[in-house]
Structures are given as C-alpha cells and as structure tokens.
Amino acid sequence: MAKTTHKPTEPTFESALERLEQIVGEMEGDKLPLEELLGRYEEGTRLVKVCQERLTSAEKRIELITKNAAGGASLVEFDPTSTPAAAEPSPRQAPVKRPPADDEVSLF
Secondary structure (H helix, E strand, O other), X not given: OOOOOOOOOOOOHHHHHHHHHHHHXXXXXXXXXXXXXXXXXXXXXXXXXXXXXXXXXXXXXXXXXXXXXXXXXXXXXXOOOOOOHHHOOOHHHOOOOOOOXXXXXXXX
16 A cells, blocks of 8 residues: 655645535635634635645656556656656657668758
C-alpha cells in the first residue's frame, strides 16, 4: 500500500472536500455574521489549497506509472527532486535515421 505524504494535522482530500461543501452551504445561507463569514472564507481557502496539493500529488504519482519492456505496468516511487522516468525518451521513441534514397534530398 502506498504511503501518504500529508501532514498528520492536515485533513484528507475527502474530509477537506466535505468540509468545503459545508462551508459553501453555510455561506450561501445568509445567516452568518460578517466575522464568521470571513472566518469560513479563510478556512475554505486553506482547504482548497490542501485539495489542490493532494490532486497535484496524485497526478504526479499517476504519471510515474510506466510500461516496462515486457509490457507490464511498473510503478516508480515518486521523488520530487528527480525527473520522472516518463519524461525521459525511451530507446524505442528515438527517431530511426535512414540514409536518403537516391531521389530524396536530406539536409541532415
């Protein structure tokens, strides 16, 4: 099972999203005093940031799933300081150079 990388004090994506939905409902209700409304807005912006970070992390992990030489899937552990293997060209992706035919003109 994959390790979670979020801080223990931060909510999970699901709990942050649920709380955001509650905050939106409260703010749309027109029953909150201005100070509480501002407090909910601040809390909501923090939760949006948490959700965005979680989604970005999930996207990066998905990008790291690559096909290995045998055609099976392999998962490479995410390291934010390194270049993802998916971004590096594989030998199969390299263009094949062939000599020009007699009637072809080649600049390279």
